[in-house]
Amino acid sequence: MLAGHISRSDAQNFSLIPLHFEAASFDTAISFTILGAGIIGVSTAWHLLERGHEVTLVDRQSDAALETSFANAAQISVSYCEPWANKDAPLKTLKWMFSDESPLLFRPQLDWAQWRWGLQFLAQCNDAAFERNVAQLVALGSYSHNALKAVVAATGIDYHRLERGIAHYYTDQKSFDGAAEAAAVMQRFGVKRRVVSRNELLAIEPALSAFADRIVGGTYTQSDESGDARSFTQQLAALCGQRGARLMFGHDIERLDSDGHEIREVRVRDRQSGIARVLKADAFVVACGSYTTPLLKTVGLSVPIYPGKGYSATLPLLKPAQAPSVSMIDDQLKIAVSRLGNQLRVAGTIELGGFDLTLDTPLAKKRCEMLVRRIEQVFPGVADTRTPEQGGDPQFWCGLRPATPTNIPLIGRLPLKNLWINAGHGTLGWTHGAGSGLALAELISGERPAMAFGFHGIDAPVRSSRKGQTPHLQATPPSQRA
Numbered sequence: 001m002l003a004g005h006i007s008r009s010d011a012q013n014f015s016l017i018p019l020h021f022e023a024a025s026f027d028t029a030i031s032f033t034i035l036g037a038g039i040i041g042v043s044t045a046w047h048l049l050e051r052g053h054e055v056t057l058v059d060r061q062s063d064a065a066l067e068t069s070f071a072n073a074a075q076i077s078v079s080y081c082e083p084w085a086n087k088d089a090p091l092k093t094l095k096w097m098f099s100d101e102s103p104l105l106f107r108p109q110l111d112w113a114q115w116r117w118g119l120q121f122l123a124q125c126n127d128a129a130f131e132r133n134v135a136q137l138v139a140l141g142s143y144s145h146n147a148l149k150a151v152v153a154a155t156g157i158d159y160h161r162l163e164r165g166i167a168h169y170y171t172d173q174k175s176f177d178g179a180a181e182a183a184a185v186m187q188r189f190g191v192k193r194r195v196v197s198r199n200e201l202l203a204i205e206p207a208l209s210a211f212a213d214r215i216v217g218g219t220y221t222q223s224d225e226s227g228d229a230r231s232f233t234q235q236l237a238a239l240c241g242q243r244g245a246r247l248m249f250g251h252d253i254e255r256l257d258s259d260g261h262e263i264r265e266v267r268v269r270d271r272q273s274g275i276a277r278v279l280k281a282d283a284f285v286v287a288c289g290s291y292t293t294p295l296l297k298t299v300g301l302s303v304p305i306y307p308g309k310g311y312s313a314t315l316p317l318l319k320p321a322q323a324p325s326v327s328m329i330d331d332q333l334k335i336a337v338s339r340l341g342n343q344l345r346v347a348g349t350i351e352l353g354g355f356d357l358t359l360d361t362p363l364a365k366k367r368c369e370m371l372v373r374r375i376e377q378v379f380p381g382v383a384d385t386r387t388p389e390q391g392g393d394p395q396f397w398c399g400l401r402p403a404t405p406t407n408i409p410l411i412g413r414l415p416l417k418n419l420w421i422n423a424g425h426g427t428l429g430w431t432h433g434a435g436s437g438l439a440l441a442e443l444i445s446g447e448r449p450a451m452a453f454g455f456h457g458i459d460a461p462v463r464s465s466r467k468g469q470t471p472h473l474q475a476t477p478p479s480q481r482a
């Protein structure tokens with residue numbers, strides 16, 4: 001049994017319902033309503049359709065992937081998956097609290113959920129937890145990479161995919177000295193990350209040559225890749241529609257209603273007409289990213305998912321021939337750069353300060369400007385880094401990473417018998433998207449996904465104020481469904 005998301009102290013404080021994995025096979029197709037059409041919800045929808053189930057996909061936006069899956073750093077980063085929580089994180093976080101440009105900014109709120117999350121995070125800041133969490137993240141990452149390749153092969157979706165690997169460059173000798181140790185940890189879990197000299201790095205990605213005198217070395221993993229999560233997700237959602245899924249965009253999910261044992265219905269409201277609707281199904285999957293937490297509160301369930309705000313800037317390329325095609329991680333600023341066709345995407349930084357999606361505050365502006373400034377330093381003249389006032393057209397964006405204290409997503413069952421969760425993918429939802437959808441569809445179908453991963457409510461105890469149910473679903477005939 002692998003480590004779950006609830007610490008031992010939680011286990012003593014809350015009523016726990018140990019649910020054990022049971023094979024459940026369905027003779028007839030059952031109906032699923034999937035709440036949330038980001039990469040995770042859409043991927044879940046796709047794999048449930050593949051297994052012959054009926055699917056309704058609900059989202060408040062007018063299309064899929066218009067929230068956190070919209071403009072992320074584009075990396076399929078199986079190998080660079082270290083969790084935020086490590087033994088050095090508490091001190092660094094404290095130090096960083098006083099800089100607007102720090103990679104991780106804790107902005108204290110009068111919000112118990114934030115402090116509780118912070119305490120759970122602190123409990124993960126040790127070597128044992130770090131290794132345990134890395135093991136699961138790598139396992140899900142490589143399973144998911146295979147799942148992504150299979151979906152691409154089956155559908156032919158084109159999303160500016162580049163299979164050129166990810167390179168991590170260092171500008172500081174002390175940090176680079178630690179790179180070998182970090183690579184060794186990853187290698188223990190089967191990841192082929194290798195340390196490379198500056199010259200090797202320049203051979204791998206000549207676009208770094210203008211910045212070469214600042215680089216002291218790097219690491220590289222050839223098997224990683226990059227591509228546009230929004231484009232992929234929207235095309236997959238459209239294919240779900242073509243395969244018969246009911247796509248309900250433009251609907252706010254207001255609440256879940258349960259009878260204490262199972263979800264009876266979900267209440268949604270059409271954003272345009274204001275008309276309220278009630279959705280019934282045999283089973284429900286919550287995949288609402290950071291908003292999973294408030295939604296589950298409507299049925300008294302608590303999950304440790306808290307928003308981690310991040311920013312990106314997408315810049316038109318001026319010199320495509322000199323732009324990188326290997327995806328990058330900048331160690332000093334902890335930001336990532338990926339090429340998407342004729343654009344360069346730079347993204348990063350984390351702010352733990354609630355559900356704040358503003359882009360026009362002084363802090364947000366500073367963080368966005370920092371991203372663009374770094375692109376000009378590293379790849380001078382390659383992309384249009386002018387501000388709108390100077391005639392440029394940088395596309396700034398921010399999103400809320402659905403973060404768990406371990407960085408491990410919650411994939412599995414909740415303690416209401418027809419309610420499943422696929423959320424909390426934090427910084428790696430694009431990387432883990434295809435596999436998380438496949439894994440949940442497999443669990444629902446009574447199959448055990450082929451990876452060493454602790455599934456929520458199945459391998460680990462879950463927390464609830466309710467009495468638990470065995471994982472068994474009854475199919476109702478289609479005629480009885482609303």
Ligand SMILES: Cc1cc2nc3c(=O)[nH]c(=O)nc-3n(C[C@H](O)[C@H](O)[C@H](O)COP(=O)(O)OP(=O)(O)OC[C@H]3O[C@@H](n4cnc5c(N)ncnc54)[C@H](O)[C@@H]3O)c2cc1C
Nearest residue numbers: 036038040060068069072073075253289310428429430431
């Ligand atoms: C700056 C940044 C860079 C990143 N870079 C990478 C990267 O390079 N690689 C990587 O693997 N990951 C990356 N990520 C993480 C990744 O983008 C997320 O983990 C992933 O998008 C989460 O997907 P999701 O489907 O869970 O959430 P979302 O994409 O947010 O989907 C949830 C959906 O639920 C809907 N929803 C929520 N609440 C309601 C409601 N009440 N009613 C109706 N609809 C609702 C939303 O509209 C949304 O469409 C990055 C994230 C950020 C912010």
